[in-house]
Amino acid sequence: METSLIEFMTKGLDLPQMDPKAYSPLGLAYIGDAVYEIAVRTLVISxxxxxxxxxxxxSSSLxxxxxxxGVYDNIKEKLTDEEAAVYKRGRNAKSATAAKNASIVEYRMATGVEALIGYLYLSGRTARALELIKIGLDVGENE
Structure with missing residues (x-):
């Protein structure tokens, strides 16, 4: 069985296991932003x-x-009930900051996507996070 990225990180850094349900939506978005960024940078460098x-x-454009x-628009029909609930928690979280070049609706949708990616990452479901990113960015063949 393949080790998930979070298992690799926690073991390699000698950290305790992290329960994604213990984190705020903005905490999930914080880590989800990094996971999303590394996926996008990997796509771009490829x-x-x-x-x-x-x-x-x-990378910045993505x-x-x-x-x-736009990623959310592409994945919303593919989300499980659990994933949709995490997205909504992230989207509805009140942030002290706002995007410079986006509407508040876009900013909140982006926060929801990042929270979902962060939740999946911390849950050890990196493959699912990458599957949703792939569908969301319309990379390769999607069904």
Whole structure:
């Protein structure tokens, strides 16, 4: 059986197991943002060598709030009831900050997506998180 990324991290860093249900929606979004970012950067770098500036521009276009809102539109029909509930908790969380270049609706939708990705990561379901990111970004063949 393959070790999930969170199992690898907690073991490698000698950390206790983390219960995703113990974290606030914004805490889940915080870690989910990082997982989403590494997935996007991996996609971008897979396109081959280019300048770091081009890597950054491509990545930025996929991680901005409006793009993440689009991810939700692509995955909403594929979510389980549990995943939809986590997304809604994240979307409805009150943040002290707002996006510079996005509407409040897009920003909240993006926070919901990040919370969902963070929840799946901390639950040891990185494969599911990546599956949703792949569908959301419309990467490759989707059914």
């Amino acid at each position: 396109e081959g060598n280019m300048s770091v500036n081009k890597y950054h521009k491509k 991680v901005k709030a409006s793009a993440q809102a």
